[in-house]
């Protein structure tokens with residue numbers, strides 16, 4: 453009998469596991485896949501290391517900083533700064549037709565950019581910054597949390613273009629809702645991206661995952677891979693344990709699931725029809741290009757470019773096409789300020805993320821699917837090079853993954869990257885001893901998911 | 917444990933939670949919150965660590981006693997004197 457069973461060995465599940473194992477619980481993490489990481493794993497192909505997701509870790513902080521989510525998670529998981537060792541970004545840009553805003557990890561940069569491009573908006577921008585909710589107001593109790601971010605922004609800013617430009621990175625890095633954003637989520641992402649900023653460990657996401665797993669195992673936690681949970685077995689209104697895909701039964705006092713709300717409900721054997729309409733539907737394709745040179749040799753030094761090819765930013769699933777490349781994110785992991793002793797990354801890499809439709813990708817027969825990966829890669833790159841130097845003649849290797857890939861590796865409905873639009877901020881479910889953490893609880897991104905795992909473990913599994 | 921040992925134990929816990937913090941100049945009479953960057957999650961950790969290390973149970977309504985080093989040691993003394 454376990455004290456807690458955790459479903460999923462992604463960022464949130466591993467972080468929760470560390471907290472519980474540290475405080476001597478008998479805890480087991482069950483992961484359906486053969487490896488850890490979930491939405492942010494890593495792989496090796498053609499002799500090269502790839503990250504699934506990592507463009508940037510948001511919520512950058514420097515060694516010794518005591519405030520903010522990154523400092524908090526390092527403390528709560530008893531890590532040291534060196535374990536995460538983040539290199540700072542060079543600087544990123546928001547690029548719309550004819551106008552560009554640069555930003556880095558010091559908000560003064562974005563402020564001065566707004567001052568010069570949108571001089572009559574700078575006071576509004578400052579008052580918007582002043583109205584942001586604090587992290588301590590993020591448990592959803594604040595009456596402003598569920599307001600429309602567009603509505604709040606319009607109270608401070610009168611130029612619609614600036615509103616679209618500011619929303620673009622924040623939606624890309626953490627908004628599960630189409631077209632608008634909850635103000636609370638806006639505040640979380642505004643702090644994470646603009647006030648704290650971007651960093652990346654030299655070796656990418658594997659460093660973080662390996663540290664999490666090593667710590668968890670070192671504390672006596674059990675991790676079972678290839679152990680998908682088929683069923684959460686419910687008796688008399690309480691979960692008593694789980695049944696794995698291979699029929700193995702495991703018992704636990706409580707269950708913490710990072711599989712998603714709808715996905716978890718589907719496992720509960722007291723629920724016959726989960727409300728699938730509540731699942732998120734925003735998914736991506738990622739087009740990765742390996743170059744024969746460093747991006748900066750082509751005149752590209754930006755860490756991330758968030759682009760959009762018209763004054764209106766459309767944050768929605770493409771309904772009639774595989775992808776929508778009108779907007780996208782360009783990332784070069786080379787463009788971070790790595791330590792001298794680390795040096796440069798071995799290969800020049802450009803990663804481009806564009807919006808995609810899970811169902812259309814999944815319906816393609818195998819041959820068409822493979823062909824579509826090629827054509828959609830070409831479209832994403834063609835769209836992106838309008839906003840950066842054309843690197844197409846320098847590509848030596850490519851990889852593409854689609855919503856179908858994301859779904860296959862995470863089991864999230866619709867390959868949804870940021871989960872359901874309506875979050876379950878308190879992490880509770882219809883059962884008194886089954887709780888949610890990760891994407892569908894509320895915090896997204898790498899740092900967000902880790903913080904979610906920690907806080908749900910604290911709240912529901914430790915204070916008992 | 918003597919009050920001095922309890923104090924040292926709290927220092928160890930604080931050092932564990934927040935290794936970068938300078939604890940040598942801690943003023944025992946002043947609130948932790950005024951001197952260290954501790955939030956509610958960190959306070960919970962002090963409670964949890966005491967439970968883990970010494971099986972000391974601190975009910976939630978008593979968390980207020982953990983405001984400063986002085987009040988913490990005073991509060992813990994009867995609970996930890998036989999350890």
Ligand SMILES: Cc1cc2nc3c(=O)[nH]c(=O)nc-3n(C[C@H](O)[C@H](O)[C@H](O)COP(=O)(O)OP(=O)(O)OC[C@H]3O[C@@H](n4cnc5c(N)ncnc54)[C@H](O)[C@@H]3O)c2cc1C
Pocket residue numbers: 459460461462463464465482483484485488489490491492504505506507508509510679680681682710711715736738858861862863864869889890891892896897898899901
């Ligand atoms: C392409 C892409 C790019 C991204 N880029 C960034 C970025 O640059 N920066 C950033 O901060 N974030 C980024 N993210 C987001 C970030 O990766 C996620 O927000 C975060 O990893 C979510 O972690 P999680 O623990 O909530 O969920 P998940 O990682 O989804 O973990 C859930 C786990 O549960 C497992 N599971 C599901 N069902 C079962 C079952 N029945 N039984 C057992 N196990 C099960 C899954 O296999 C998975 O491992 C990106 C994501 C993607 C897809």
